[in-house]
Amino acid sequence: xxxxxxxLRFRLLSPQSIDDKAILTEELHKWLSCRFNDLDIYSLVDGxxxxxxxxxxxxxxxxxxKPRVIKSLYQCLPVAIExxxxxxxxxxxxxxxxxxxxxxxxxxxxxxxxxxxxxxxxAMLRSQVKVGKFNWTDVPAKAREFCSRMSQDLVIxxxxxxxxxxxxxxxxxxxxxxxxxxTARSMYTFINKPMYKTLERYIRNxxxxxxxxxxxxxxxxxxxxxxxxxxxxxxLQFEYIQAVDRACTNVYSVLGYxxxxxxxxxxxxxxxTRVIPQSQTVFI
Numbered sequence: 001x002x003x004x005x006x007x008l009r010f011r012l013l014s015p016q017s018i019d020d021k022a023i024l025t026e027e028l029h030k031w032l033s034c035r036f037n038d039l040d041i042y043s044l045v046d047g048x049x050x051x052x053x054x055x056x057x058x059x060x061x062x063x064x065x066k067p068r069v070i071k072s073l074y075q076c077l078p079v080a081i082e083x084x085x086x087x088x089x090x091x092x093x094x095x096x097x098x099x100x101x102x103x104x105x106x107x108x109x110x111x112x113x114x115x116x117x118x119x120x121x122x123a124m125l126r127s128q129v130k131v132g133k134f135n136w137t138d139v140p141a142k143a144r145e146f147c148s149r150m151s152q153d154l155v156i157x158x159x160x161x162x163x164x165x166x167x168x169x170x171x172x173x174x175x176x177x178x179x180x181x182x183t184a185r186s187m188y189t190f191i192n193k194p195m196y197k198t199l200e201r202y203i204r205n206x207x208x209x210x211x212x213x214x215x216x217x218x219x220x221x222x223x224x225x226x227x228x229x230x231x232x233x234x235x236l237q238f239e240y241i242q243a244v245d246r247a248c249t250n251v252y253s254v255l256g257y258x259x260x261x262x263x264x265x266x267x268x269x270x271x272x273t274r275v276i277p278q279s280q281t282v283f284i
Contacts, residue, residue: 024101031092032109034084036077044073055083089193099153103160106167113166113191115284116157119173119229120257120273121147121248122241126232139236140243147248154254161282166190171284172255174274177229180207186284230269238263254279 030038050060062076084090094102099116106112125139125146134142160168169190176183180203188195236244238260245252245259252259256277260266277283 021098021101021104024098025104028094028097028101028105029108032090032105032112034081036081036084037074041070041073044077055087056080058083089191098149099156103156106160114157114160114168115187115190116153116168116170117173117176118150118154118170118255120232121150121251122236122244123173123229123232125240125244126236130235136237136240139240140247143244143247147244147251150248151250151254154251158254158279158282165281168282169284170255170282172274174229175284177207178226180204183284190284230273233266233269233273238266241266 029035036044044059045063047060049056050064053060059076059080062079063073066072066076102114106114121143125143128134128142129136129139154170157168157170161170171183171187181200184199184203185195241260248257251257254277256274258273258275260271265271
């Protein structure tokens with residue numbers, strides 16, 4: 001199993017590194033402290049910067065025309081480091097980063113705020129099959145592994161919130177998909193920042209398209225977000241839905257996801273897949 005970490009970079013850590021908390025913690029410190037000179041070379045040259053990160057675009061434009069040697073790469077880094085250090089707020093997105101690693105660095109960054117994005121495990125597993133991470137027949141075993149990890153991360157994010165309710169919140173993907181504007185406003189309230197009209201227009205344009213036309217690597221592009229959130233109900237075989245349900249009862253109980261007793265109900269989109277979780281304060 002690999003772990004993907006994104007924002008200022010895109011890095012693929014080796015399978016040997018994924019369980020090494022010390023390695024992951026040090027990598028996280030590099031990003032949070034703008035130590036770009038120490039970052040992985042492949043992460044720095046990833047095309048993500050040019051296409052998706054306005055804060056790193058100057059660095060990307062400096063690097064791309066130059067000879068592909070390390071010396072020219074490091075000639076361009078000062079502009080990125082300066083931008084990072086001068087920023088009043090830094091935003092990072094981490095995918096499948098163990099939450100105990102985040103917890104371990106939090107004491108070094110008193111202003112750190114974390115939004116823990118979670119999605120229905122059935123949708124997550126269906127998505128990973130679709131992009132070729134594993135086969136459909138692997139779903140039952142992957143569900144046990146996935147939800148065990150998910151449960152551990154939930155305990156930590158809830159604990160962080162209980163100690164300081166400004167430090168961590170849980171965001172359900174389905175809430176974001178169904179109510180993108182209201183959810184975005186709640187996110188901005190959490191980080192104590194204003195929600196501008198230009199951003200509202202951008203969100204409407206991004207999520208209100210009637211039909212799926214493209215799903216981008218780094219998010220939804222021109223897609224009916226609600227429809228996309230529940231595609232798993234039509235594509236995941238019912239036996240696999242049941243296997244995920246059995247493996248993920250602890251996660252369901254915290255996040256409010258519901259099980260289905262028969263295939264007809266699973267395919268019926270008029271029936272809900274979740275209820276409002278009891279502990280609302282921890283949720284956005």
